[in-house]
Amino acid sequence: VPEVRVRARAAQLHHTGAVAQRVRDAVAGRAVDPSAEPAGAPAGPRVDVLVEGETASVRVDATGEPADRRGWRLATARAPLPPTVAAAALLATGWDGTAPLLDPLCGSGTVGVEAALLAAARPPAVGRRFAVECWPSFAPGTWASAAAPPRPAAAPPAPVLLSDRDAGAVEAAEGNAARAGVADRVTVARAALASAADRAAGLPPGWLVTNPPWGDRLGGGDPRDLHAALGALVRGLDGWRVAVVAADPATARHVGLPLTTAWRTTVGGTRVALLVDAR
Numbered sequence: 001v002p003e004v005r006v007r008a009r010a011a012q013l014h015h016t017g018a019v020a021q022r023v024r025d026a027v028a029g030r031a032v033d034p035s036a037e038p039a040g041a042p043a044g045p046r047v048d049v050l051v052e053g054e055t056a057s058v059r060v061d062a063t064g065e066p067a068d069r070r071g072w073r074l075a076t077a078r079a080p081l082p083p084t085v086a087a088a089a090l091l092a093t094g095w096d097g098t099a100p101l102l103d104p105l106c107g108s109g110t111v112g113v114e115a116a117l118l119a120a121a122r123p124p125a126v127g128r129r130f131a132v133e134c135w136p137s138f139a140p141g142t143w144a145s146a147a148a149p150p151r152p153a154a155a156p157p158a159p160v161l162l163s164d165r166d167a168g169a170v171e172a173a174e175g176n177a178a179r180a181g182v183a184d185r186v187t188v189a190r191a192a193l194a195s196a197a198d199r200a201a202g203l204p205p206g207w208l209v210t211n212p213p214w215g216d217r218l219g220g221g222d223p224r225d226l227h228a229a230l231g232a233l234v235r236g237l238d239g240w241r242v243a244v245v246a247a248d249p250a251t252a253r254h255v256g257l258p259l260t261t262a263w264r265t266t267v268g269g270t271r272v273a274l275l276v277d278a279r
């Protein structure tokens with residue numbers, strides 16, 4: 001039996017609960033054999049009904065879980081970034097998976113895990129099930145042929161270096177990297193920002209892509225100082241470039257390097273921008 005969500009606008013059928021029950025009864029009357037559903041398929045489908053005036057539209061959700069639920073991110077530290085936003089940040093820098101990648105404020109490791117997945121050419125959300133897969137009309141053969149052919153992985157794999165001063169964050173990042181199947185491509189250390197440069201010393205130039213805490217609610221001190229320290233770190237690494245996901249561009253300018261805005265979005269209700277090294 002599907003989950004039915006009903007909204008009504010300027011409609012005589014304003015009792016949404018009764019509408020939902022009719023839809024459920026109608027679907028149950030034609031229910032398919034549940035044993036025919038593929039193993040691991042999401043319980044579904046979800047039906048959205050919108051009644052406007054005398055017209056009702058019925059939509060069946062073909063997707064299921066939101067796209068940012070990648071499956072691997074079960075552990076979170078404070079203020080985690082949606083994996084889709086982390087991936088968008090990496091793609092906007094032009095990072096190709098062959099240069100080193102550093103996130104010295106890694107939290108639960110979202111940027112680093114998405115980087116390792118990109119470098120390994122793993123398609124996003126590989127292994128996830130879509131709601132459409134439990135539709136009676138679902139044709140697995142057609143679905144498989146529509147899937148993109150795998151790209152070759154970047155070889156040799158670039159080092160992805162993550163660190164955070166918080167022990168819980170380090171543990172979460174390690175767990176997430178293992179679940180994502182990229183533990184061999186990611187190294188996580190417990191370290192303060194000031195010592196993160198040591199790990200990158202001697203490597204070829206790469207990218208520092210990070211998401212500093214916005215405001216000082218995570219106890220990181222003055223965020224302007226944190227951004228200034230990030231800038232100093234990058235300037236001390238020959239040829240390295242920086243990208244920050246920032247809620248306040250004025251604060252982010254304290255990295256002291258020319259930055260351009262690559263995109264803007266909203267994270268947990270906060271407007272944020274990706275500021276990318278313009279050098």
Ligand SMILES: C[S@@+](CC[C@H](N)C(=O)[O-])C[C@H]1O[C@@H](n2cnc3c(N)ncnc32)[C@H](O)[C@@H]1O
Pocket residue numbers: 076077078079080081082104105106107108109110111163164165166169191192193194211212213214218220226
């Ligand atoms: C906004 S969170 C990063 C969230 C991460 N992108 C994720 O998706 O989970 C910022 C992180 O910076 C860390 N942090 C703040 N100041 C730091 C410092 N001076 N040195 C090292 N880590 C620091 C915090 O412990 C926190 O985990």
